[in-house]
Amino acid sequence: MSERKNDEFISYELKEFKLFEPLFRWARKKSLWIVAFCTGCGGIEMPPLATARYDFERFGIMPNPAPRMGDLFLITGYVTPKTLKRIIITYEMMQDPKYVLAHGSCPINGGVYWDSYNVVKQLDKYIPIDVAIAGCMPRAEAVMQGIMDIIRKIENGEADGWKRYRENYEWYRKNQDELFGEGWREKDAKRWLAWL
Template sequence: METKKDSQTIAEYIKNWSRKHSLFVMAYGTGCGAIEIPATMTSRYDAERLGIRGAATPRQADVLLITGYLATKTLKRVIRVYEQMQDPKYVIAFGSCTINGGMYYDSYNTINVLEKYIPVDVYINGCMPRPEAVIAGFKQLQDKIARGDADNGTRYKENLDWYRANQQQVIKNWRMPDYNW
């Protein structure tokens, strides 16, 4: 793992270190992946030892977990949750469904590629990924944060027009609040 320690200022390095070791997770329990979250959090795999703990609301959360396929109806809620989260924020996508649609690839009401609608930092593949894989995914995200590469929120803001166009393509009745973040 090569770090960009030299290119970061000391303040930025300390901030990233604390971000890496304290990830508040907003588990958006869609699809089948939601069942892997309790297993990851509780006694056997214990994600809290890595500083990962659940957050109750999007305002307090750092990481948004998308745990499976997204119906277009669900996507609307995901976008609202994602936009309410405060920078710096990260997105982890679970399973094949978020990568290419998985077994729902030809469904009429699920989206196939999550990356088109919100930026994703880490994909964990599998159908479904086991808790070991989930923790490995978190580790990858931690490395990314430590390198200073996790710029999810900025990417979304910079390419907002593209993401909005994609979102409005699948969400026909677009009645969403405007966020001025």
């Protein structure tokens, strides 16, 4: 997969918009809207980022509670199977292109919950992560650095988590089904999202 160039992936965009792709890429990096899934202890790092001290709005980043409009999905802390169901559904509700930023050690390898029976050790098996920030808990500067990394990756076209999710959907689906059992979408997600 790595020898294929980035643009040779299955093209999801319309042919007419191909011409404007550089413009859209510029706009995407300048306006990231955050859907923050504040699990665990990372949520408390968000207020300093949004308020006068670090002020991420100067880069056009805006907290946005609606997943349909969001671009950047923040997962701030450990993930249990119960929250993972919600994370997957929210991730699938977001519209392409979408990026995932994982805070802290817990989504990478379990962190301090390395031997817990009820924590998902490796989030990357279930949804694709674009940038992960190590640390327990990363400070606001580190989160800012992670967001800058995302912006740099969007600029280069390397932030392709949403493409990987489409390419390898069966693999991700298999991992999810192994954890939750077959048919969890029909059983649980239909109950939460009855209008879909």
